[in-house]
Amino acid sequence: MSSPKTDVDEFRKILNGANRILALCGAGLSVASGLPTFRGAGGLWREFESTSLATPEAFEDDPGLVWLFYAWRRHLALKAKPNAGHYALAELAKKKENFLCLTQNVDGLSPRAGHPESAIRMLHGNLLDITCYNKCGYAERNATRDPVCPSLAAAAEDYPPGQLSPLLDPSVDLATIKPEDLPQCPDCKRRGKTSLLRPGVVWFGESLPDGMLLEVDNWLYKDPVDVMLVIGTSAAVYPAAGYTNKAKRRGAVVAVINPDPQAKSGLDGKDFFFQGGADEFLPKLFEDVIGKLKIPDTAPLTEA
Ligand code: APR
Numbered sequence: 030m031s032s033p034k035t036d037v038d039e040f041r042k043i044l045n046g047a048n049r050i051l052a053l054c055g056a057g058l059s060v061a062s063g064l065p066t067f068r069g070a071g072g073l074w075r076e077f078e079s080t081s082l083a084t085p086e087a088f089e090d091d092p093g094l095v096w097l098f099y100a101w102r103r104h105l106a107l108k109a110k111p112n113a114g115h116y117a118l119a120e121l122a123k124k125k126e127n128f129l130c131l132t133q134n135v136d137g138l139s140p141r142a143g144h145p146e147s148a149i150r151m152l153h154g155n156l157l158d159i160t161c162y163n164k165c166g167y168a169e170r171n172a173t174r175d176p177v178c179p180s181l182a183a184a185a186e187d188y189p190p191g192q193l194s195p196l197l198d199p200s201v202d203l204a205t206i207k208p209e210d211l212p213q214c215p216d217c218k219r220r221g222k223t224s225l226l227r228p229g230v231v232w233f234g235e236s237l238p239d240g241m242l243l244e245v246d247n248w249l250y251k252d253p254v255d256v257m258l259v260i261g262t263s264a265a266v267y268p269a270a271g272y273t274n275k276a277k278r279r280g281a282v283v284a285v286i287n288p289d290p291q292a293k294s295g296l297d298g299k300d301f302f303f304q305g306g307a308d309e310f311l312p313k314l315f316e317d318v319i320g321k322l323k324i325p326d327t328a329p330l331t332e333a
Contacts, residue, residue, distance in 0.1 A: 031298030033285070037313055040301050043282055045317040047255035050125055051248075051276050052118065053269060054132040054139070054307075057261020057287060061112040061308035064105055064136055068263050069289075074098055076199040084233045088162070092225055093180070093206025099228040100177050100184035101196060102136075103156050107175050108187075111142035111328050114260070114307035120319035122148035129248050133262060133269050135230045137171070141328040150245060152237055152269055158229025159212065167216040168229065173330050180210035242268060249275055257281040261307045263292070286310045 034040070044050070056066040065071035067079045074082065077098070081087060088095045111119075119142040122128050130149045132139055135156040139149055159177070161167040176185040188194045195201040212226040231237055249272070257276035264270040273295075277283055284301040285292050293302040303310045312322040 033293055033296035033298065033300040033302040035302060035304075037303070040284055040303075040314055041317040044256055044315065047125070048127055049252055049254050050121070050128040050256045050258065051254050051272065051281070052128070052130040052258040052260060053262060053264075053272050054118070054130060054134060054260045055262025055264075055269075056134060058114050058118075058132070058307045059109070059112070059134055059136050059138055060261065061114065061306055062109040062136075062138055064102075064109055064138075066263075068265065074101070075197060075203075080233070083230070085235065088227060088232075091205075092208055092211055092227075094203070096177070096181055096211055096228075097184050097196070097203070097206065099156065099230070100181040103177065103228070104175055104185045106136040106138070106156050107173060107330065109136065109138060111138040112308040113322060113324060114311045115139050115142035115144070116324055117311035117315050117319060117322055118142070118260075119144040120322065121315050124318050129245070131245060131269065131272060133266065138328075141330065150241055152231070152241065154228075154230040154238065156228060156230060159226050160229045161214040161217060161224050162227045163214070163217060163222075163224035165214060165217050165220075165224065167214050167226075169226075170229075171330075178210070178212050180206045237268065245272070249279060254279040254281040257283045259283060259285045259287075259292075260311070261287060263289075284314070286314070 060066060072079050082095050082098045115138050118130055118139065122130060122145050128148055130144065131152055132149060133153050135153050137155055137157055157171045157173060159169040159172050176182045183196045186194060208225060214224040214226050217224040254276040257273055259273055273283055282299055283296060285296060286303045286307050288305055290304060296302055
């Protein structure tokens with residue numbers, strides 16, 4: 030198989046002429062905003078692999094620990110600002126009518142960059158949503174309170190640069206948080222039951238939000254796809270990772286943007302590989318469509 034192309038000008042022309050464009054984004058898109066990835070160098074939280082805390086079993090076993098991990102990710106996401114990569118994608122969505130962005134990110138930075146809601150699907154949910162663990166239907170959308178509750182206050186503390194927070198230091202023991210000190214579902218309580226609340230994200234072994242997969246498949250199979258952008262993802266988690274090959278079978282030229290050279294595996298001579306950060310490459314790659322990117326000073330948080 031011949032190697033993917035790396036010519037920015039050639040890709041710009043293809044994108045400019047493209048009608049239907051699909052993007053799959055992952056944690057790498059938010060690295061330039063200071064948020065950690067799930068795998069590789071950024072994937073360790075204390076002594077735990079981040080992915081090992083993202084399961085219903087981990088929550089059943091120690092809800093306080095899993096909540097602390099997510100409360101810390103919430104705090105980071107609330108403090109973070111969208112970067113040039115988020116803004117470039119949001120602008121592309123405003124210029125290209127048939128562009129759909131599938132993001133695995135739960136940090137909400139794409140919506141905060143102004144990415145139109147109709148042109149993005151948050152496949153793995155939203156870190157700021159809080160839902161009932163027993164699925165009674167209770168949900169708080171875009172809840173920005175930080176800390177989520179007093180027992181999770183440690184996750185909302187900031188330390189000066191260079192000073193490791195005790196929460197992140199595996200040599201400092203964590204106090205066990207009792208389930209009764211975690212957020213409880215008010216609707217279940219009204220019905221005389223008890224249920225914990227949980228972060229509104231999709232954990233391993235859980236289904237993606239209702240109807241979303243069908244909607245994405247409907248988009249995918251409606252017409253051929255011209256370009257598939259694969260941005261900052263290790264493409265290790267399905268069904269998300271499967272969309273690249275589906276789009277390729279629908280005729281798409283695939284462009285992978287990732288600093289890791291391993292991310293180009295599976296690409297052929299019709300495809301493109303841009304080795305580097307999404308914040309650096311996306312504004313350049315989209316410039317013929319979106320012009321020179323302007324980054325606004327503020328990216329407001331909105332509480333629903
Ligand atoms: N720009 C672009 N890509 C980057 C950057 C950057 N600045 N920095 C790192 N990357 C790349 C890494 O090389 C890696 O390929 O981002 C990718 C991040 O991979 P993962 O940590 O595996 O994140 P992701 O692919 O989003 O994980 C998928 O796994 O645990 C679950 O639900 C979680 O949504 C997540 C899913």
